[in-house]
Amino acid sequence: MEEINSLLHGFAVALTPFNLMLMLVGVVLGVLIGVLPGLGGANGVAILLPLTFTMPPTSAIIMLSCIYWGALFGGAITSILFNIPGEPWSVATTFDGYPLAQKGRAGHALTAAFTSSFIGALIAVVVITFLSPVVARFALKFGPPEYFAVYFLTFAAFVGMSKGQAWKTIASMMIGFALAAVGLDSVTGQLRLTFGFTELLQGFDFLIAVIGLFGIGEILLTLEEGLAFKGANARLNVKAVMETWRELPRYWLTSLRSSAVGCFMGIVPGGATPASFMAYGVAKRFSKDGERFGTGQVEGVVAPETAAHAAGTSALLPMLTLGVPGSPTAAVLLGGLLIWGLQPGPMLFVEQKDFVWGLIASMYLGNIAGLVVVLTTVPLFAAILRIPFSIIAPVILVVCAIGAYTVHTSMFDVWLMLVFGVVGYVFKKLDYPLAPLVLALVLGDRAESSFRQALLGSQGDLAIFFSNALVGGIMTLGILLLVWPLVSAGLTRLRKAA
Amino acid sequence: MEEHHRHDRAAVSNRTMELVVAAIVFAFGAVVVYDSARLGAEWADDGPQAGYFPFYIGLLTCLAAVIVFAKAAFDARGRKAFVGVGQLAMVLKLFVPTVVFVALIQVVGLYFASTLFIAFFMIWLGKYAWIKAVPVAVAVNLSLFLLFEVWFKVPLPKGPIEAAFGLH
Numbered sequence: 111m112e113e114i115n116s117l118l119h120g121f122a123v124a125l126t127p128f129n130l131m132l133m134l135v136g137v138v139l140g141v142l143i144g145v146l147p148g149l150g151g152a153n154g155v156a157i158l159l160p161l162t163f164t165m166p167p168t169s170a171i172i173m174l175s176c177i178y179w180g181a182l183f184g185g186a187i188t189s190i191l192f193n194i195p196g197e198p199w200s201v202a203t204t205f206d207g208y209p210l211a212q213k214g215r216a217g218h219a220l221t222a223a224f225t226s227s228f229i230g231a232l233i234a235v236v237v238i239t240f241l242s243p244v245v246a247r248f249a250l251k252f253g254p255p256e257y258f259a260v261y262f263l264t265f266a267a268f269v270g271m272s273k274g275q276a277w278k279t280i281a282s283m284m285i286g287f288a289l290a291a292v293g294l295d296s297v298t299g300q301l302r303l304t305f306g307f308t309e310l311l312q313g314f315d316f317l318i319a320v321i322g323l324f325g326i327g328e329i330l331l332t333l334e335e336g337l338a339f340k341g342a343n344a345r346l347n348v349k350a351v352m353e354t355w356r357e358l359p360r361y362w363l364t365s366l367r368s369s370a371v372g373c374f375m376g377i378v379p380g381g382a383t384p385a386s387f388m389a390y391g392v393a394k395r396f397s398k399d400g401e402r403f404g405t406g407q408v409e410g411v412v413a414p415e416t417a418a419h420a421a422g423t424s425a426l427l428p429m430l431t432l433g434v435p436g437s438p439t440a441a442v443l444l445g446g447l448l449i450w451g452l453q454p455g456p457m458l459f460v461e462q463k464d465f466v467w468g469l470i471a472s473m474y475l476g477n478i479a480g481l482v483v484v485l486t487t488v489p490l491f492a493a494i495l496r497i498p499f500s501i502i503a504p505v506i507l508v509v510c511a512i513g514a515y516t517v518h519t520s521m522f523d524v525w526l527m528l529v530f531g532v533v534g535y536v537f538k539k540l541d542y543p544l545a546p547l548v549l550a551l552v553l554g555d556r557a558e559s560s561f562r563q564a565l566l567g568s569q570g571d572l573a574i575f576f577s578n579a580l581v582g583g584i585m586t587l588g589i590l591l592l593v594w595p596l597v598s599a600g601l602t603r604l605r606k607a608a
Numbered sequence: 609m610e611e612h613h614r615h616d617r618a619a620v621s622n623r624t625m626e627l628v629v630a631a632i633v634f635a636f637g638a639v640v641v642y643d644s645a646r647l648g649a650e651w652a653d654d655g656p657q658a659g660y661f662p663f664y665i666g667l668l669t670c671l672a673a674v675i676v677f678a679k680a681a682f683d684a685r686g687r688k689a690f691v692g693v694g695q696l697a698m699v700l701k702l703f704v705p706t707v708v709f710v711a712l713i714q715v716v717g718l719y720f721a722s723t724l725f726i727a728f729f730m731i732w733l734g735k736y737a738w739i740k741a742v743p744v745a746v747a748v749n750l751s752l753f754l755l756f757e758v759w760f761k762v763p764l765p766k767g768p769i770e771a772a773f774g775l776h
Contacts, residue, residue: 160762161760161762164760164761275676275679277672277675277676277679278672278676280668280672281633281669281672281673281676284637284665284666284668284669284672285633285636285669287662287665288636288637288640288662288665288666288669291640291661291662291665295658297655297658298657298658300647300658302643302644302647302658302659302662303639303640303643303644303662305643326706329702330699330702330703333698333699333701333702334691334695334698334699498734500729500730500733500734500735500736501726501730501734501744503702503729504705504722504725504726504729504730505726505748507702507706507709507725508709508722508725508726508748508752511709511710511713511718511722512718512752512756512764515713515718515764515765516756516762516764519763521710521713521714521765524710524713525710528706528707528710531703532703535699536625536629537629539625539690539691540622540625540626540629540690542629558661561661562655562656562660562661565655565656566655566656570651570655570656
């Protein structure tokens with residue numbers, strides 16, 4: 111087994127005292143980010159990215175990915191104790207988590223959430239370990255048409271799986287693509303959409319967009335609800351942990367189903383949020399206690415947490431193997447790779463073995479560290495939430511401003527962040543999804559260049575995208591996903607008519 | 609804390625906001641189409657021109673905006689509030705000082721601006737006494753300074769006050 115050897119080598123890379131320390135720091139920072147309103151996985155990692163510029167890439171990605179694991183864990187704390195989801199993917203956790211806390215079983219709910227998160231992540235990491243070398247090897251054969259087809263599939267999946275209005279998803283995605291086109295065109299050397307502003311020559315950096323859209327936008331939304339937090343008490347003792355761990359094996363089938371849903375939704379860029387809702391729905395339908403879901407069932411915490419964490423983790427698979435991130439946070443990590451001079455994609459598995467396997471090994475270790483940290487420090491983080499919002503809010507805004515400034519040491523970016531903040535606030539309230547905008551901004555240039563290269567090869571003939579079984583198959587799948595909302599709406603109408 | 613959402617009058621309805629945003633998105637798409645057409649959005653001898661890809665992106669943006677606009681215009685459920693008066697006031701109470709804060713960074717540097725910002729916010733909205741607010745604001749900025757300038761060596765914008773201390 112080649113993968114096992116590579117993985118063991120990866121553990122050797124990851125297991126240095128310096129890296130272990132970074133893992134712990136990363137997880138603690140991540141939980142903090144997950145707990146605080148306005149700071150989440152994507153913008154938290156974006157803000158902290160400049161701090162890692164001077165580190166070796168492997169250490170840097172270990173710390174950043176651990177921030178991400180921490181944020182995934184942390185989202186559950188606020189959902190259960192305060193009925194405020196710290197992250198969108200922990201909304202479904204509030205359904206049964208908060209009722210459990212109200213019944214005085216907060217400790218059980220938290221333990222169930224953390225343990226399920228851990229199991230979901232673990233299964234996803236195993237999938238990454240064995241599946242990603244296969245995908246990478248396969249992707250080595252890809253040319254520009256195949257790459258464009260993969261980008262097309264990614265964006266088609268967003269449209270096809272969007273919960274709300276598909277046209278809003280398309281609008282948001284196209285805005286991202288347009289913003290990505292701003293600046294110097296790398297092929298012709300012409301200036302696009304700059305209208306004479308020198309600040310726009312470099313184009314828009316998606317890190318600024320992420321900090322504004324998710325950070326500032328989120329904090330404005332939180333403020334609408336006023337300044338007060340009301341929460342259940344957090345007591346996590348050994349007895350509650352042990353009782354829950356004895357109970358959890360009963361839900362093994364739910365865990366397995368939720369992990370499968372999560373891994374699938376993470377690799378196909380559906381993301382952790384829909385995965386958690388889907389897993390909750392599936393568990394509710396199949397569980398024998400299904401009708402009691404929503405009143406405080408441990409199983410109702412297990413399902414969404416497992417799926418969210420599995421999806422969040424497996425979103426890194428397409429990012430590493432194809433250079434196509436499955437979530438905004440994966441996109442930020444991808445941005446980090448580019449800044450460190452690493453080209454994400456199949457060649458990474460050939461040329462940067464230490465980096466890739468060090469990262470994969472750190473996923474195992476980081477999640478263990480995460481579980482230990484959250485189980486032992488919940489009271490501390492719950493105490494942080496009792497700091498009044500009138501202190502937390504300005505501090506978070508200052509941190510966001512610093513994050514935006516340090517990306518290019520530019521004040522223009524800080525102003526841009528504020529603009530993106532307003533856009534994020536309005537878009538969120540009107541159900542325009544933000545993730546497609548960010549991913550389009552990240553992938554825009556590469557999607558365009560693979561599109562142009564493919565067309566150059568075929569002298570402008572669009573048939574190149576159906577010229578062989580591989581590219582044709584991916585394109586067809588993409589088109590199917592794209593029209594899926596229409597098909598399913600049509601089916602429902604037919605069923606109603608019948 | 610002082611507002612009651614249930615009695616919160618709507619500052620602007622959801623439908624109005626939907627229409628306005630769709631119109632802005634359309635204008636944005638139109639700008640993209642216009643500039644791409646200026647650059648050339650056709651097929652030249654040496655391949656696609658610079659505006660080729662963005663041209664269609666712009667067109668799709670406009671198309672999506674038109675459909676969203678039309679859907680919102682005919683949606684009877686759009687009456688509910690986009691944001692209440694009390695909520696909007698709350699949001700502006702945070703957003704306006706933030707804009708001032710960002711403007712101040714350029715004048716007095718980040719550390720001093722953020723000290724003022726945090727202290728102001730605590731006193732104004734949090735109703736803290738200045739004796740509590742100022743130490744908190746200073747402590748936060750001291751830790752930021754240690755974290756960025758000292759440990760991670762990331763320089764942040766500074767102004768005359770840091771210069772007086774001989775820090776650049």
